[in-house]
Amino acid sequence: xxxxxxxxxxxxxxxxxxxxxxxxxxxxxxxxxxxxxxxxxxxxxxxxxxxxxxxxxxxxxxxxxxxxxxxxxxxxxxxxxxxxxxxxxxxxxxxxxxxxxxxxxxxxxxxxxxxxxxxxxxxxxxxxxxxxxxxxxxxxxxxxxxxxxxxxxxxxxxxxxxxxxxxxxxxxxxxxxxxxxxxxxxxxxxxxxxxxxxxx
Numbered sequence: 001x002x003x004x005x006x007x008x009x010x011x012x013x014x015x016x017x018x019x020x021x022x023x024x025x026x027x028x029x030x031x032x033x034x035x036x037x038x039x040x041x042x043x044x045x046x047x048x049x050x051x052x053x054x055x056x057x058x059x060x061x062x063x064x065x066x067x068x069x070x071x072x073x074x075x076x077x078x079x080x081x082x083x084x085x086x087x088x089x090x091x092x093x094x095x096x097x098x099x100x101x102x103x104x105x106x107x108x109x110x111x112x113x114x115x116x117x118x119x120x121x122x123x124x125x126x127x128x129x130x131x132x133x134x135x136x137x138x139x140x141x142x143x144x145x146x147x148x149x150x151x152x153x154x155x156x157x158x159x160x161x162x163x164x165x166x167x168x169x170x171x172x173x174x175x176x177x178x179x180x181x182x183x184x185x186x187x188x189x190x191x192x193x194x195x196x197x198x199x200x
Contacts, residue, residue, distance in 0.1 A: 001028050001063050003049075009056040010044050011091055017041045018048070018163035020057075028157070028188040031181050033195055035120065041195035045082070050081040062157060076104075080145055084163040094138070094146050095131040098122065101150035103119045121153045126177070133149040140167030148176070159184075161193040165200065173200060 002025040010018040018041050026032055036042050047053040049060055050140050051072060060067040063159070065167055092100065098118045103110065122128045130138065135146060144167050151159055165173035177193070177200065184191040 004059075005049060006059040006061075007067060008045070008048055008058040008060075008156060010041075010048050010053065017044045017121050018148055019110045021045065024110070026190050026192065028190055029185050030190055032190075032192045033200075034192055035195055035198065036192050037196055042164050046081050046192075046194065047156075051075045052081065075151045078152065078156055079158040079160065080151040080154060081160045082151050082162060082164060084166055085143075090135075092135055093132050094135055094149075095119075095122070097135050097146060098149045098153050102153045118149075118153060124152070124183075126147050136141060141169070141172060143174070148180075153174065155187065158190045159192075161191065163194055163196070165195075 003023075005021065005023040005027050008018055008021040009016065021060070034042050034045070045055070048055050048058060049067075050130055051060075051067060051070075058068070066132050070078070080163070090097075095118060098113060098121060099110065102114055102118060119128070119131075122131055125148060127149065130142060130146070133144065138146065144164060148161075150162065160182075164180070165176055168176060180191060180193070183189065
């Protein structure tokens with residue numbers, strides 16, 4: 001029961017960003033920090049693992065299953081990628097945005113259990129007071145918390161967090177990473193967070 005990556009290579013045109021990269025056996029309940037400066041390829045690695053970009057070669061296995069054999073929808077249920085910036089052009093409230101993320105992984109009919117799950121996720125992240133606010137009107141830090149809620153509500157097996165605290169002040173950075181660590185342990189998630197701040 002683990003996540004492993006073998007011989008991952010990604011290029012943008014003639015620029016090879018990742019060359020035969022291997023990561024062995026990240027276990028459920030583990031929180032791994034991926035450290036590196038900007039433009040080191042951290043985001044590219046996450047997008048490749050999540051199946052969002054084309055790769056030259058790779059073997060991504062989750063719990064022994066080759067992710068390349070999964071459909072994009074199946075892979076998205078298992079591996080959630082949280083980009084550094086969260087933008088939406090849709091006029092949605094925070095509650096609607098998180099609910100939409102949940103329903104993308106299942107039927108579109110909204111059940112009472114769906115709304116309860118969304119509400120519980122907002123409580124968990126202490127953003128219930130934002131439920132009725134338009135996402136486009138939120139601050140950068142609030143948008144990051146909403147984006148995290150959109151990831152947590154689908155209960156993936158793997159979470160890839162790309163600079164998840166970049167728009168937060170130090171107090172909220174530590175609070176968010178502590179919460180993610182606790183959830184990683186309690187839900188047996190495999191979490192990898194890309195950071196460039198060694199102190200964090």
